[in-house]
Amino acid sequence: MAFAATCLYTAAFLATVLLHELAHALTALAVGVHPTLFNSHVDAPPAGPRPEILIALAGPVFSLAQGVAALVLAARGRSTGPGPYLGCFWGYSAL
Secondary structure, eight states: OHHHHHHHHHHHHHHHHHHHHHHHHHHHHHTTOOOEEOSSOEEOOOOOHHHHHHHHHHHHHHHHHHHHHHHHHHHHOOOOTTHHHHHHHHHHHHO
16 A cells, blocks of 8 residues: 555656646747756746746746646545545645
8 A cells, every 4th residue: 555655656746747847848839949858847048038937937837726726626525545635645746
């Protein structure tokens, strides 16, 4: 049971990091910057203050939305098993 929980925790954590960084990269593409996605961050050439602010805010805003959605799903309480706990983890790790 503990091994399965550890595997779920690790997979969920890696997914949240990947989605957070992907939000940065997609926003960079949307404002016309061609980013390079590394394993833990997005590197983009300077594009001016407005695009850089948008790119910088994209990851945290997406993580916040992801956390709120996970907490709402966990609060519904309709699932059995690890569902509510996994939802709380997603909310905690995204916020």
